[in-house]
Amino acid sequence: MTPPANPVSCDVAIIGAGIVGCAIARQLTLDGLRVVVLEKALDVLDGASKGNSAILHTGFDAPPGSLEQRCMAAGYRDYFDVAAELGLPILRSGAMVLAWTEEQLAALPDLIAKAHDNGVTDVTPLTRKQIVSREPNLSDAVLGGFEIPGEYLIDPWATAHAYLLQALSNGARLMRGTEVLSGRFDQSWLLETSQGEIKAGHVVNCAGLYGDIVDQRLLGHKSFAIRPRKGQFIVFDKAASDLVSATILPVPTETTKGVVICRTIFGNVLVGPTAEEQDSRTDAATDRQTLLALKSKGVAMLPGLERCEITAAYAGLRPASEHKDYQIRHHDKQACVTVGAIRSTGLSAALGIARHVATLLGIASRPLDAPRTIRADRLSDYHRRDWQEPDHGGIVCHCELVTRREIEQVLDGPMPPATLQGLKRRTRVTMGRCQGFYCTAELAEITEERLQRTIGCDHER
Amino acid sequence: MSDESCAVAVVGGGTAGLSLARELMRREVGPVVVLEREAEAGGIPRHCGHYPFGLREYNRLLKGPDYARRNRDAAARAGAEIRTSTTVTGLLPGGRLEVSGPSGPAVLAAKRVVLCTGVRESTRAQRLIGGDRPLGVVSTGALQGAVYLKGIRPFHRPVIFGSELVSFSALQTCAHLGITPLAMVEEEPRIFARRLFQPYLWLKRLPLYTGISQPRIKGAGRVEVLNFIDRHGANRTIETDGIIISGRFRPEAALLHRSHIEVDPGTGGPVVDQFGRCSDPAYFSAGNLVRPAETSGWCWFEGVAVAEHVAEDLAAAGKARTVPLFTREPRIRFIAPQRLRLVHADSSDSVIYIGLETSIDATLSARCADRVLWSAPLRGRPRRRLTVPLEPILKAAPDGPVELTLQD
Numbered sequence: 041m042t043p044p045a046n047p048v049s050c051d052v053a054i055i056g057a058g059i060v061g062c063a064i065a066r067q068l069t070l071d072g073l074r075v076v077v078l079e080k081a082l083d084v085l086d087g088a089s090k091g092n093s094a095i096l097h098t099g100f101d102a103p104p105g106s107l108e109q110r111c112m113a114a115g116y117r118d119y120f121d122v123a124a125e126l127g128l129p130i131l132r133s134g135a136m137v138l139a140w141t142e143e144q145l146a147a148l149p150d151l152i153a154k155a156h157d158n159g160v161t162d163v164t165p166l167t168r169k170q171i172v173s174r175e176p177n178l179s180d181a182v183l184g185g186f187e188i189p190g191e192y193l194i195d196p197w198a199t200a201h202a203y204l205l206q207a208l209s210n211g212a213r214l215m216r217g218t219e220v221l222s223g224r225f226d227q228s229w230l231l232e233t234s235q236g237e238i239k240a241g242h243v244v245n246c247a248g249l250y251g252d253i254v255d256q257r258l259l260g261h262k263s264f265a266i267r268p269r270k271g272q273f274i275v276f277d278k279a280a281s282d283l284v285s286a287t288i289l290p291v292p293t294e295t296t297k298g299v300v301i302c303r304t305i306f307g308n309v310l311v312g313p314t315a316e317e318q319d320s321r322t323d324a325a326t327d328r329q330t331l332l333a334l335k336s337k338g339v340a341m342l343p344g345l346e347r348c349e350i351t352a353a354y355a356g357l358r359p360a361s362e363h364k365d366y367q368i369r370h371h372d373k374q375a376c377v378t379v380g381a382i383r384s385t386g387l388s389a390a391l392g393i394a395r396h397v398a399t400l401l402g403i404a405s406r407p408l409d410a411p412r413t414i415r416a417d418r419l420s421d422y423h424r425r426d427w428q429e430p431d432h433g434g435i436v437c438h439c440e441l442v443t444r445r446e447i448e449q450v451l452d453g454p455m456p457p458a459t460l461q462g463l464k465r466r467t468r469v470t471m472g473r474c475q476g477f478y479c480t481a482e483l484a485e486i487t488e489e490r491l492q493r494t495i496g497c498d499h500e501r
Numbered sequence: 502m503s504d505e506s507c508a509v510a511v512v513g514g515g516t517a518g519l520s521l522a523r524e525l526m527r528r529e530v531g532p533v534v535v536l537e538r539e540a541e542a543g544g545i546p547r548h549c550g551h552y553p554f555g556l557r558e559y560n561r562l563l564k565g566p567d568y569a570r571r572n573r574d575a576a577a578r579a580g581a582e583i584r585t586s587t588t589v590t591g592l593l594p595g596g597r598l599e600v601s602g603p604s605g606p607a608v609l610a611a612k613r614v615v616l617c618t619g620v621r622e623s624t625r626a627q628r629l630i631g632g633d634r635p636l637g638v639v640s641t642g643a644l645q646g647a648v649y650l651k652g653i654r655p656f657h658r659p660v661i662f663g664s665e666l667v668s669f670s671a672l673q674t675c676a677h678l679g680i681t682p683l684a685m686v687e688e689e690p691r692i693f694a695r696r697l698f699q700p701y702l703w704l705k706r707l708p709l710y711t712g713i714s715q716p717r718i719k720g721a722g723r724v725e726v727l728n729f730i731d732r733h734g735a736n737r738t739i740e741t742d743g744i745i746i747s748g749r750f751r752p753e754a755a756l757l758h759r760s761h762i763e764v765d766p767g768t769g770g771p772v773v774d775q776f777g778r779c780s781d782p783a784y785f786s787a788g789n790l791v792r793p794a795e796t797s798g799w800c801w802f803e804g805v806a807v808a809e810h811v812a813e814d815l816a817a818a819g820k821a822r823t824v825p826l827f828t829r830e831p832r833i834r835f836i837a838p839q840r841l842r843l844v845h846a847d848s849s850d851s852v853i854y855i856g857l858e859t860s861i862d863a864t865l866s867a868r869c870a871d872r873v874l875w876s877a878p879l880r881g882r883p884r885r886r887l888t889v890p891l892e893p894i895l896k897a898a899p900d901g902p903v904e905l906t907l908q909d
């Protein structure tokens with residue numbers, strides 16, 4: 041990538057192409073603003089948005105009256121229309137909060153009342169008998185619970201990609217491998233980046249795990265400190281999805297929702313996350329002891345998992361802070377909005393956050409009359425896939441049934457991946473049970489000289 | 502649109518599938534179609550660019566790719582249709598297959614289907630190897646595919662994780678690339694294929710670490726470091742740019758798990774009788790899918806044997822009583838077959854294949870209710886070939902479920 045000759049100029053510079061940055065880019069572009077998205081990494085979704093539990097939450101358990109709760113409620117409402125417009129797959133799974141101890145059982149009525157306070161009025165208690173009849177594979181140690189019928193499974197990556205792709209197709213610009221180093225504000229912003237200077241009327245800091253650092257660089261101070269919280273997950277093979285239908289949530293504690301068992305829209309079953317406070321903003325390493333402990337937690341709730349094959353293990357980093365709530369601040373004298381500490385609910389809340397940020401910015405704008413729309417990646421195991429259509433050119437990834445046509449379209453598309461990780465998120469290649477045993481060679485050939493970081497080590501760009 | 506049909510559809514064109522297809526054509530059962538999802542049939546030997554293959558099958562010492570070509574040519578010459586880049590996406594009762602080829606989805610109706618989908622190595626996740634997830638962590642299969650089929654080199658100085666026969670194959674692939682691995686690491690207290698490795702360990706001074714624990718991979722973009730605790734409890738760090746995760750074969754049985762066909766929890770493959778017949782009698786199975794994992798030569802002969810049974814079954818599908826063959830012995834990881842068909846056919850070549858959890862030196866007995874049908878001393882180690890003959894057990898005329906037990 042060569043730096044542009046003249047300073048790039050825009051109405052709004054969005055720093056960070058995670059789920060939140062992508063949603064804000066879409067919102068502001070559709071509002072008629074000229075947007076540039078600056079991403080430090082080689083590809084989008086490389087930070088906190090890389091690994092989450094892929095659920096559209098109602099926000100039933102968010103602190104009532106919090107900004108997080110309001111953004112989640114708004115984001116949840118908007119998601120259905122946006123998903124329909126962009127062709128994003130959704131699957132209504134419902135969820136159950138289950139109590140496994142007397143203490144947890146005693147906590148249920150308050151949680152139900154809180155859900156009702158949050159406007160999630162269809163939350164209803166379940167008896168032990170009702171739970172077992174709906175989810176017969178659950179351990180019979182379950183004591184009681186309640187259901188949240190409105191929880192959905194979604195594709196976390198296709199969602200963010202679709203937001204950004206719609207922004208790009210309506211005139212926004214994406215600059216990857218572009219780290220914001222410093223900035224000067226004098227009527228407007230002049231940002232110094234690793235790819236040259238950028239002039240922007242306003243700046244939105246959605247730098248996620250680096251949110252406080254970017255604030256420091258731009259504003260000279262920070263109003264919160266990111267405390268990365270690692271969450272390890274185990275992905276079970278698709279056969280496990282026969283064991284459970286609803287998302288199984290524990291009774292939450294102060295710091296975490298606890299270990300969840302849920303299906304994914306890709307047909308797997310997830311068990312996780314852990315909640316491990318750490319200093320590192322990059323260390324997303326898994327470790328065997330933790331994974332074994334996670335597995336046994338999963339097996340304790342859903343004994344059938346014992347026999348299920350593990351497909352993958354990963355960790356995500358949540359950009360938590362010392363505060364309980366989101367830290368969204370408008371520094372109006374400096375035409376800057378910081379969107380910080382979007383801890384684990386960013387996927388559900390992103391559209392709501394985007395609206396909120398647009399309001400905070402308060403730029404006089406004229407929404408596009410007829411915005412262009414795009415078609416999102418269709419990777420749901422519960423919906424029709426490309427391999428079921430004619431002339432797909434052959435299946436390359438056998439575990440996830442990814443066709444050659446899908447891979448070629450992504451590589452030749454408007455936002456081609458820079459890394460194999462990026463290609464995985466866009467197509468699901470090598471994400472299946474064999475983790476690339478069969479298709480690595482084929483993929484290495486298809487992607488040679490088309491990725492910035494290639495599978496073979498002799499042709500790296 | 503009416504479905505396409507054939508006499509026998511073979512799912513998977515590896516060693517077992519191809520030898521089976523050839524034998525079926527020799528026996529003139531009618532049209533035989535081999536469905537191969539890769540662009541070329543031949544299976545794993547295709548990317549094992551080293552000796553020794555084909556000694557018993559062709560009386561020649563061949564490299565893997567040449568052996569795969571021979572198997573392919575032999576099946577094609579015999580008249581089997583080998584349909585490549587064609588993925589079977591569903592197994593339906595009675596032998597109907599959902600397939601998806603380059604031109605799209607279709608249905609193929611076969612009188613008999615033989616599942617020969619083989620094995621793959623366990624992944625890093627299945628072995629719970631922790632750490633980051635950088636590029637450069639590959640299975641032997643993926644490495645060999647990249648090297649031998651595409652001429653692509655994933656790293657310059659890898660570490661081999663595992664010490665099985667296939668780990669030796671990984672070593673030879675590295676030699677082909679002109680690189681010597683930095684080390685071989687094994688979590689078990691000793692290496693599996695010691696005799697094969699010994700020359701390497703001595704002559705090439707390949708460092709070997711057995712009994713390691715807490716392996717962790719580190720690296721941002723590509724692999725940078727493998728970290729582990731060695732057998733003496735010392736923390737070891739190897740700076741490397743690749744990890745070959747080798748061995749611990751498991752059946753490639755995803756198709757099976759999604760189907761109506763009964764799966765054996767021990768092998769992870771289909772429940773079969775001594776003829777390879779599955780719980781749906783329109784389906785048979787042969788090769789490594791039935792029990793992980795044997796040599797290509799073994800699979801080749803198994804293909805021939807199952808072809809014979811399929812041909813006989815097509816000629817006259819007799820009804821016969823089958824009884825379970827099972828074990829509750831914790832030291833036995835799996836047995837195959839898991840059903841016995843009580844017929845008076847010649848079973849002199851048939852064996853029970855036993856996979857062990859731990860090394861044993863004991864007496865194996867086959868019992869039916871209170872009656873001991875047969876018993877013999879049994880010695881063996883995990884991940885090594887171990888078989889006992891089926892003939893004497895059948896000769897003793899079991900009339901109910903047969904259990905295998907071990908006595909020290």
